[in-house]
Amino acid sequence: TFVWRKNVERNIDKLKRQLAVLLSQVDDAIAQDNAIKTESIEITPAIICEITSRLKEELSKEAPQAKEAKKALREKKKQIKEIEKKAVSLADYEQKKETLGKRNSFSKTDPDATFMRMKEDAMNNGQTKPGYNLQIGTENQFILNYALFPNPTDTLTYIPFMCSFAARYGHLASTEVADSGYGSEENYRFMEENGIEAYVKYNMFHKEQRMHYAPSPFHQDSFFYNAEQDYYVCPMGQHMERIGTKLDKTANGYQTESVRYRAQNCEGCPLRGSCFKAKGNRVIEVNHRLKEYKRKASERLTSEDGIKHRGRRCIEPEAVFGQMKADYGYKRFRHFGKDKVEMDFAFFAIAFNLKKMCRKLKKAV
Ligand code: SF4
Incomplete structure (x- = not known):
């Protein structure tokens, strides 16, 4: 049921090339003007439709008597039919491209679902399945917020997820704990700018905390940095002078x-x-801003509060996901389409929270 961006784009290019050739092949007598124009115009289904109707109009004026001329007319009509057929395919692929949006794939069964690798991999071959990236925010194992995303990576979901939290509650969360999947420059910046007390790890945090962790002396993080004069010193003692800057853009459009x-x-x-x-x-290429964010994050994560929050993280969202999947068997959404899947999970979250509340009240009595 899958549709892949690469295939769609390749087929669009192929069809446009074929259409350009077919249009140029149509008999000069009926299409010379159009053929000249099609060289400079962008081939779209609408333009092809316009051209073919003009060609048909021209052909309808012809009434040949000779056998040869009749045969030529039949040939022209056949060519136009071929063009129309390809224009329909082109329109279909253009529609698929629109459905894809920024995604690389979608499912024909549920066009809002994107193909991604699942944790559940029965075949053990990394097979992709259509799904949504469900993000939840929890506190004391109550589901406070949830959102569905088409991109499988968590990094890009952080800011929109926090904005959805703000839309739901009228303010951003004051303290946040998240795992290393969310520790990017863009996200750290968002947390800092919005005054969020964030305990968010970065990719190397766990390794750095190991007792016997010793970074390679050849890794750029091990090089001495002179901040005043802005140069690094390599293991041989050579100065590494600044030679320029490199700008990059993340998938979200954030510039690093x-x-x-x-x-x-x-x-x-x-x-x-x-x-x-x-x-x-x-x-070597050094992102100083990210380095500083990581330093601050490490400081916070290893503080007394940080250790307490980190300890709770594994019994917060992970426990909720565990209960959801293992206890309640909620491993799949039961509807198609993002709106319906959102409604599907909303009901689950309400029921989940009510059940948890009842259990807590019962315990308190
Ligand atoms: S001189 Fe060059 S190769 Fe030698 S340690 Fe320094 S950076 Fe590495």
């Missing part, structure tokens, strides 16, 4: 900036084999 530093001369360095493999002198 990394500064590039280059070693002066790596030729003949005895450490080169362990240091890097590329040609020339070693260049």
